[in-house]
Amino acid sequence: MLHLYEYAPSGNCYKIRLLLTQLGILFQRTHLDILNKETRTPEFLAKNPNGRTPLLELEPGKFLAESNAILFYLSAETQFFPVDPWERAQVMQWLFFEQYSHEPYIATLRFWISYLHKAEEFAIEIAKRKEQGYAALRVMEQHLSSRDYFVGEKYTIADISLFAYTHVAAEGDFDLSEFTHILRWIDRVKAQPNYISITD
Amino acid sequence: MLHLYEYAPSGNCYKIRLLLTQLGILFQRTHLDILNKETRTPEFLAKNPNGRTPLLELEPGKFLAESNAILFYLSAETQFFPVDPWERAQVMQWLFFEQYSHEPYIATLRFWISYLHKAEEFAIEIAKRKEQGYAALRVMEQHLSSRDYFVGEKYTIADISLFAYTHVAAEGDFDLSEFTHILRWIDRVKAQPNYISITD
Numbered sequence: 001m002l003h004l005y006e007y008a009p010s011g012n013c014y015k016i017r018l019l020l021t022q023l024g025i026l027f028q029r030t031h032l033d034i035l036n037k038e039t040r041t042p043e044f045l046a047k048n049p050n051g052r053t054p055l056l057e058l059e060p061g062k063f064l065a066e067s068n069a070i071l072f073y074l075s076a077e078t079q080f081f082p083v084d085p086w087e088r089a090q091v092m093q094w095l096f097f098e099q100y101s102h103e104p105y106i107a108t109l110r111f112w113i114s115y116l117h118k119a120e121e122f123a124i125e126i127a128k129r130k131e132q133g134y135a136a137l138r139v140m141e142q143h144l145s146s147r148d149y150f151v152g153e154k155y156t157i158a159d160i161s162l163f164a165y166t167h168v169a170a171e172g173d174f175d176l177s178e179f180t181h182i183l184r185w186i187d188r189v190k191a192q193p194n195y196i197s198i199t200d
Numbered sequence: 201m202l203h204l205y206e207y208a209p210s211g212n213c214y215k216i217r218l219l220l221t222q223l224g225i226l227f228q229r230t231h232l233d234i235l236n237k238e239t240r241t242p243e244f245l246a247k248n249p250n251g252r253t254p255l256l257e258l259e260p261g262k263f264l265a266e267s268n269a270i271l272f273y274l275s276a277e278t279q280f281f282p283v284d285p286w287e288r289a290q291v292m293q294w295l296f297f298e299q300y301s302h303e304p305y306i307a308t309l310r311f312w313i314s315y316l317h318k319a320e321e322f323a324i325e326i327a328k329r330k331e332q333g334y335a336a337l338r339v340m341e342q343h344l345s346s347r348d349y350f351v352g353e354k355y356t357i358a359d360i361s362l363f364a365y366t367h368v369a370a371e372g373d374f375d376l377s378e379f380t381h382i383l384r385w386i387d388r389v390k391a392q393p394n395y396i397s398i399t400d
């Protein structure tokens with residue numbers, strides 16, 4: 001059985017649980033407390049030298065890291081990854097956008113504010129990253145103003161990847177109330193068959 | 201003809217030039233001076249709402265952003281992207297590692313120090329990011345200690361992506377002299393057919 005090593009509240013880990021559930025694939029979960037540095041132990045570093053979750057063990061000793069690479073691997077040959085090469089390229093574009101222009105701002109603020117409870121200590125850095133996070137949200141809002149899903153008018157791993165931290169952005173003190181296209185897209189994702197919430 | 205919008209010294213843009221050259225594909229280049237905010241003009245934002253280079257125009261009005269998504273698109277069905285699903289997954293893992301754990305540290309320090317010339321002004325932030333950059337280099341060094349290329353013992357887009365900023369890391373004040381496996385890998389990449397340098 002697939003084995004997911006995860007920090008459960010992480011959106012990056014939730015991405016994998018959501019896709020696996022929507023694919024109907026059973027998996028085991030091991031929770032690692034990153035606040036206790038459980039991803040930096042010699043035992044875990046032997047599994048993932050980069051010391052991060054999620055990490056998927058496909059069979060004993062065979063590991064895949066990086067949330068969006070795991071989405072790519074699991075969705076191959078399924079409805080969640082397009083067949084058309086140009087649509088595939090656009091999915092990848094959004095996955096890299098998510099990890100480079102979105103997650104470092106929107107996920108990081110959520111972690112600092114709602115999990116580390118260091119909003120005051122990190123106030124200057126939070127203000128800088130909030131600006132970048134809103135820039136990413138504006139790019140998404142513009143894109144969704146003329147379509148229902150990110151690529152090819154179908155729900156794909158691009159939506160799963162971007163949904164993971166966007167729908168809990170309020171926990172990082174982002175106000176989505178004026179991002180009406182994003183809010184409607186969030187509702188569309190939540191209405192997908194076999195949807196599970198980030199706290200499931 | 202393919203049209204590459206680029207900030208020429210960027211490693212992210214160099215990745216695309218290197219792969220296109222090794223594929224024997226002709227392309228046009230338009231240089232945008234990011235120091236002059238030429239990627240934030242209304243004209244460029246109409247092409248890429250995220251306001252970044254590289255941007256590849258495949259045909260008039262058809263644009264693809266994100267360097268590693270462009271590598272993925274161009275390498276499909278070529279020797280630079282594996283056929284095996286597990287090797288494909290590993291290539292993607294390294295591409296996301298590059299954008300999340302490597303580029304924000306190694307590329308950013310190079311830009312601040314050698315292009316913005318702000319080593320003193322950004323000294324505190326540089327010290328923090330240098331630690332993270334060395335952590336990424338240690339992950340690469342360990343991986344290369346038992347293999348010649350990142351995935352499947354073949355030169356792939358994983359090598360192109362990681363090579364782009366690693367081989368010029370000294371411009372970000374990183375000392376590679378003790379990373380002997382990385383140095384030998386750099387030599388192997390430079391020896392590939394149709395290799396071009398970042399200043400070509």
